[in-house]
Amino acid sequence: NAGVTQTPKFRVLKTGQSMTLLCAQDMNHEYMYWYRQDPGMGLRLIHYSVGEGTTAKGEVPDGYNVSRLKKQNFLLGLESAAPSQTSVYFCASSYRARGMVADTQYFGPGTRLTVL
């Protein structure tokens, strides 16, 4: 049981390049999330998904796209990377039903992205 995994762990991009970050979970969770963490700030929600084939915008969605074609995978895309997208990206997943256990999100180890 690997939990939540993220690929890649590190990446350096040039301005204008594109890339996709992959998140996979093996806990059969309905909900999945993408966050970014910047120095001196907490994690901020980029996009989230409440089930296969669904996506929704979070707090800071601009410049990112997501897809959830399979229940266990959630992809985060950057079509044209900008230096402002230099950050650490975390994926998370959780159960669907509301409740103390269900609201707990389980996080992956993160992807450190640098855009030059």
Place this chain on the structure above:
Amino acid sequence: DQQVKQNSPSLSVQEGRISILNCDYTNSMFDYFLWYKKYPAEGPTFLISISSIKDKNEDGRFTVFLNKSAKHLSLHIVPSQPGDSAVYFCAASWGYGNKLVFGAGTILRVKS
């Protein structure tokens, strides 16, 4: 507009003593509150949570207190251990999708 605030960027405590981490929030719609612990180069890990209908939840050395009227919660760690040294994030959950809003985090250093 920060909906979840952790006003202390860092806290230093002696091993064996109590650590108290504080968190304030502004949105009355939040109905669950969670604390996460994060070590460098790792993802946050869940520590403890509390429902908005309760005022206290305990799990071993960790206790979370919620004061709804003051929109304030705190995490108590007793006794503190060097392995507790990490960044602690307060988070609040609300609405469809179990979305979380995070505070900026507090760095806890437990000195032996």
